[in-house]
Amino acid sequence: MNTTSDRSTSIAEDILRGVGGPENVESLTHCATRLRFQLHDGEKVDREGLDALSGVMGTVPQSGDRFQIVIGGAVAGVHSQIMNLPAMADDGAPRPQTDAEVKAAIRAKSRGRFAWLDSFFEYLSDSFRPLMGVLLGASLIIAIASVLDALGMVDFRAEDKSATWVFVDAMWRSVLYFLPIMVAFNAARKLQIDGWVGAAVMAAVMTPDYIGLLDGSTPGVTCTTNELLGTEQCIAQVFGLPMQLNDYGGQVFVPLLMVALLALVYKGLQKVFPANVQLVFVPFLAMLVMIPVTAFLIGPLGIWAGNGLGSGLAWLNGNAPLVFAILIPLLYPFLVPLGLHWPLNALMLQNINALGYDFIQGPMGAWNFACFGATAGVLLLSIRHREAEMRQTATGALAAGLFGGISEPSLYGIHLRFKRIYPRMLVGCLAGGLVVGLLGGVDTSVFAFTSLLTIPVFDPMLTYVIAIVVAFVIAMVLVFVSDYRTPEQRAEANAARDAAEAATAETVAAETAAAGTATGETAAAAAPAEERELATVGAPAAAGDAAETADAAGAPGVDRAGTGAASTPGADDIVIASPVAGRLVQLDDVSDPVFASRALGQGVGIVPADGRILAPADGVLATVAKTGHAFGLLADGGAEVLVHVGIDTVKMDGEGFDVRVEQGQSVRRGDLLAVVDLDAVRAAGYETVTLLTVPNTATFAAVEPAPSAEVVGGDTAVVVRR
The missing domain is CATH 2.70.70.10 (Glucose Permease (Domain IIA))
Incomplete structure (x- = not known):
């Protein structure tokens, strides 16, 4: 992608020099294949030099100092590159829409019936999409460690691991633990406020000093034990008010809520203070307001929601196991984007410690493999339609899912970007959960990522295999058959693909010539x-x-x-x-x-x-x-x-x-x-x-x-x- 961009920029600069420089350009438009220049002096054009450029198919001088350059299908991109050159900006040339602006306009045309729902998913998607690379990197590290664990070469879950494996853990935990700070930064930028303010607010409740309060040794801190989850809950007296202490590592729901409120505060302050003092006072007052609000209100609210959900699921599994087996895979696609699935990990571990087995991970596997199946459908379509970037994304996400049990790369990198995927994936979730429920449930005696490598830890294994295969295949087939893009998006994507391929073919043809x-x-x-x-x-x-x-x-x-x-x-x-x-x-x-x-x-x-x-x-x-x-x-x-x-x-x-x-x-x-x-x-x-x-x-x-x-x-x- 970068090579294409650099090449277009070079062509833009060469073309601008060839027509006599920016000072010789009175106006520039384009049709579907040609750049149309209105020049001050047509005699300044270096037609021979322009014809020699690899990206130029031909030149057509016209009367009245008009001049056309035949580019082909890449003309719009070259036009944008020329208009974005600093030399053109200095001469007052109008600036075309950016790619982001064009995409936003396209999204606006395809919005659904409920605009707020579209905006909500865009907020989620844009808060996570920039993290795709580090999420995928972390998940692949986990996948490698999981393989070694499955082969018995290392106990990935042992508490007394060597310094080497503690360090390996740090390599992937750095991403998942500090994910709230990264999400806060992206969410703030999505809402068009200072991303670093959002990151700083979230980081305030993740510092070592704050986390150190959780050991209960600091004066003014009292801790109690949650009997159901087997976890401690600590309360600190701050400014004479009780503040619930939590470890926010991996929490995503909290920064999303926090930034939504921060944006209102930040933009309100911008209206109050003159522009020349906003740099000093707006971040300062926003942090002064939002850090206490997050610590006292928003943070505990997110944790309470998660813990309450865990308690409710434990009751449901004991009273309506079939409903539970169906509900878990249907809920997870909505819990994971909000970070509300993290408290369930504590419930899984508590089940293993108290009962000797856990009943959540089995039906959860149906969700994971439906998620991976949807990704497989996208991968097949990307191969069919020759979409190199999506093929690379889907391949990495599918590998991380199947071998590491990590759904985030698929979810944040693909599924939240295309609204057509979710309904089809949910059908796979429903089918897989139904198999688990009808066949009597699936348990496991260990805490494991639901991947291909951990299939042997589930009992009965055959029931689990049938459930995940059904979920995977149904989601994959539905996505492949109906496509993850709308017909309009498919037409646009195919057109962009053809433009890129044609540009490559043009280069090859020029080299051959x-x-x-x-x-x-x-x-x-x-x-x-x-x-x-x-x-x-x-x-x-x-x-x-x-x-x-x-x-x-x-x-x-x-x-x-x-x-x-x-x-x-x-x-x-x-x-x-x-x-x-x-x-x-x-x-x-x-x-x-x-x-x-x-x-x-x-x-x-x-x-x-x-x-x-x-x-x-x-x-x-x-x-x-x-x-x-x-x-x-x-x-x-x-x-x-x-x-x-x-x-x-x-x-x-x-x-x-x-x-x-x-x-x-x-x-x-x-x-x-x-x-x-x-x-x-x-x-x-x-x-x-x-x-x-x-x-x-x-x-x-x-x-x-x-x-x-x-x-x-x-x-x-x-x-x-x-």
Whole structure:
């Protein structure tokens, strides 16, 4: 990811120098494939130098000091990089939206019925997501130690471990114990206040001096024993008031509650004090208020909630074991994000000490493996859709879960980010818990992480194995079948993936050309052409660039000559229909040199007989040009389809184009996309020929255009061979 970012920045700087520097730029916009510069002096452009850049497909000088640079599908990213350069900012160039702002806008469009619930999950997710790396690192250390423990090489739970293993414990406990401080920092930043103030408030009740009060030796501190949990509860007299003392290590619910209140206090203080003294007084007074509030009220509230939950579960297991076996795996997905599951660990240990066995860990395993199953479903989808970052995340989280019994990497790194996962995971939890309850329950005589390595400690083992397999498989299948992204999110993710892949292909093609393998595509793209804008799916121009390279090298099945040699479609082929009635022609007969060169993929042109533009295939509309002249479709089966109505019709600014669909909308073949006033197009002096291409031609075995002939909307225009 960093390499791509650095490369884009370098291209941005080179392009800005090539057009004469920021002082020569009057304005900069972009269409779907080109940067559009309005310059002060067009003579200052180093066109030869720009054409030589690996990220530039061609340049198109125009009248009136206007200048176009053909980038392809990565144009939006390059445009943003240029606009974000300090030199452009100094010259008053408008700053585009950041990635975070764009994502926030997308999330706002997909919000559910209850906005407060969406905000709540976003608060949780953004408070934990930055911790993904350290959580995963800690969990993998635990997984290694668990393997050694299962093999009998070390007693991972012994109280008299050697200094070596005490140190190993410190390596992972550093993350889990101080998690409240980290969460407080992230939560504060999420609510747009000073993160260090949030961290400092939480750290105040985790210092050695505070923890030292728990031994009961300090004057003014009294301790009592909780008979159910077998733990001590200490009360200290502070300022003459009773303050419940707790060890907040690993507590997450407390910092989340605390920061929510801190944000109100902090922002209230900002309104009171002038900006020039806020640095001194706002953090000071916020800490002065919130540290006592946390120690006296919020902290004990979180602990009381956890302890009360533990007592209730003990009663429930004794009176309604079947309900208990189902309830535990259904509750855990909501307890873990809030940190309320930690008190249950004390109850598990108390059960082992008092009864000789524990009844919580068995049904809890159903939740864990449903969680891991959902992660496995995400991993399979990431492989299917070639999502490298998610594949890496899911692989690490799944390994930490299956071998270490750690659900946090899956939960915080994946599940809380995508709301579609939770309902499907809960079905797996329910099924696994139901198996445990119906088969008589599962006990264990030791405290263990519920992983593959600890299966032998559960009794009866067969019941436990059946339960976790059922939970795992059901959650995995449901996530895989229905996807963890909405159709709109999937279209966006696939488009981003294709852009990245196309950028890589573009680099490879440039290196090949430098080595002496002529592809001819740069010359085609650089040929002077009228001003035009092309709607794309992902990175069509760049993908088409790669397709042209393969085509020039003799890729099988690509009808380069434009003879229209498409044959009967096979069962695995993708059929792309004509989007409009009229006369089908080959791309070689189209006057636009970029389309004719196949730089935007193989396809056909249709001289339209009417203005009804139809969807050429089933899929999702990833791009709908605001001017209504172009549509990018992610067709079922993986083909990207570009429908471009007319040549240079972007200049009509939507006049005569009645768009009937929206970006992100799912369509079926034959659905009406737009109604175009062809007479208005001709009156404006533009050609009406409608272009239909497959920008990711290079990813298929062949893309075959139909023979030139009269067609009606829905007739086969292109056959994509897999």
